Amino acid sequence: MEYMDAPITRRDLIVGAAASLAAAPHATEAAAPKRIIMTVRGAIDPARFGRTLPHEHVMVDFIGADKTGPHRWNADEVFAAMLPHLRAARKAGITGFVECTPMYLGRDVRLLRRLAEASGLHILTNTGLYKEPYLPEYALREDADALAARWTAEWREGIEGTGIRPGFIKIAVNPGKLIEVQRTIVRAAARCSRATGLTIACHTGHGPAALECLDLLRDERLPLSRFIFVHADAEGDMKFHLDVAHAGAWVEYDSIGWKPLADHVRLITAFLAQGPAERLLLSHDAGWYHVGEAGGGEIKPFTPLVRDLIPMLEREGMKRSQVKSLIVENPRRAFEVGA
Numbered sequence: 001m002e003y004m005d006a007p008i009t010r011r012d013l014i015v016g017a018a019a020s021l022a023a024a025p026h027a028t029e030a031a032a033p034k035r036i037i038m039t040v041r042g043a044i045d046p047a048r049f050g051r052t053l054p055h056e057h058v059m060v061d062f063i064g065a066d067k068t069g070p071h072r073w074n075a076d077e078v079f080a081a082m083l084p085h086l087r088a089a090r091k092a093g094i095t096g097f098v099e100c101t102p103m104y105l106g107r108d109v110r111l112l113r114r115l116a117e118a119s120g121l122h123i124l125t126n127t128g129l130y131k132e133p134y135l136p137e138y139a140l141r142e143d144a145d146a147l148a149a150r151w152t153a154e155w156r157e158g159i160e161g162t163g164i165r166p167g168f169i170k171i172a173v174n175p176g177k178l179i180e181v182q183r184t185i186v187r188a189a190a191r192c193s194r195a196t197g198l199t200i201a202c203h204t205g206h207g208p209a210a211l212e213c214l215d216l217l218r219d220e221r222l223p224l225s226r227f228i229f230v231h232a233d234a235e236g237d238m239k240f241h242l243d244v245a246h247a248g249a250w251v252e253y254d255s256i257g258w259k260p261l262a263d264h265v266r267l268i269t270a271f272l273a274q275g276p277a278e279r280l281l282l283s284h285d286a287g288w289y290h291v292g293e294a295g296g297g298e299i300k301p302f303t304p305l306v307r308d309l310i311p312m313l314e315r316e317g318m319k320r321s322q323v324k325s326l327i328v329e330n331p332r333r334a335f336e337v338g339a
């Protein structure tokens with residue numbers, strides 16, 4: 001609940017990178033710092049984020065860090081393939097869309113900005129790195145400070161000369177005991193988060209790996225509310241979900257639509273019966289244009305959550321206010337940063 005009392009002005013808070021940098025809070029300022037959500041079109045007032053999908057993809061290129069690049073896709077073709085899916089989400093009442101494809105895996109921020117303008121969605125992109133074999137060579141030799149500096153520079157200066165800034169940090173860890181490079185990447189994410197305020201969405205899907213991440217973040221003195229246990233619904237033991245949520249981090253059920261919706265109804269109901277509702281995020285991990293496949297291959301829709309799952313949860317007795325908490329207030333709190 002740490003951000004609930006921050007004052008929210010109704011006007012647009014579109015601020016440039018320079019303005020945001022200049023607005024670093026000083027101890028003499030009595031008022032709570034202004035909070036924003038950083039989209040690919042600039043900063044917005046968090047109150048405008050609205051119903052949000054916290055984990056989706058527009059495009060993914062799984063060819064590997066040494067081979068991927070803009071030469072691999074035709075941005076106009078991807079734009080044409082994905083815009084109808086984004087418009088369908090917008091039509092279903094979605095306004096916030098968190099795009100989770102990291103660099104070296106098909107992140108194209110210019111394309112995301114075009115799609116944000118055309119669809120009317122508030123789209124977020126990210127900084128950070130995935131895992132092997134999607135890591136560039138430098139990730140294997142640089143230390144956590146050097147990696148954090150690269151990502152913090154994207155926040156301060158924009159990505160690839162576009163002026164487009166990340167709205168969060170996306171990383172990944174291997175299942176089981178974390179290997180050295182992933183431990184370094186988790187520490188780098190923590191240091192970048194401490195420097196920028198950005199939240200870390202960590203591809204995890206395995207309970208023990210998530211708990212190891214939390215230990216690293218504690219060691220880095222990062223508030224655990226800045227960490228999202230991505231793909232928590234791939235971990236079958238609810239105890240890990242509850243441990244992570246009770247520790248103050250976010251638990252994300254993001255495979256909605258990949259299995260029967262009744263399974264997610266049961267999972268969400270079970271979590272809410274035992275865990276803190278203010279720590280749960282829901283999304284599809286859907287899309288996406290598969291680079292290298294004709295027409296982008298099979299693209300999954302971004303609409304089952306609001307079209308089908310929410311009505312099912314309401315039939316189970318979930319109140320409108322609880323729905324709003326889950327799909328509006330929680331994502332807003334998860335991705336808000338100090339301006």
Ligand SMILES: [Zn+2]
Pocket residue numbers: 055056057100285
């Ligand atoms: Zn994903």
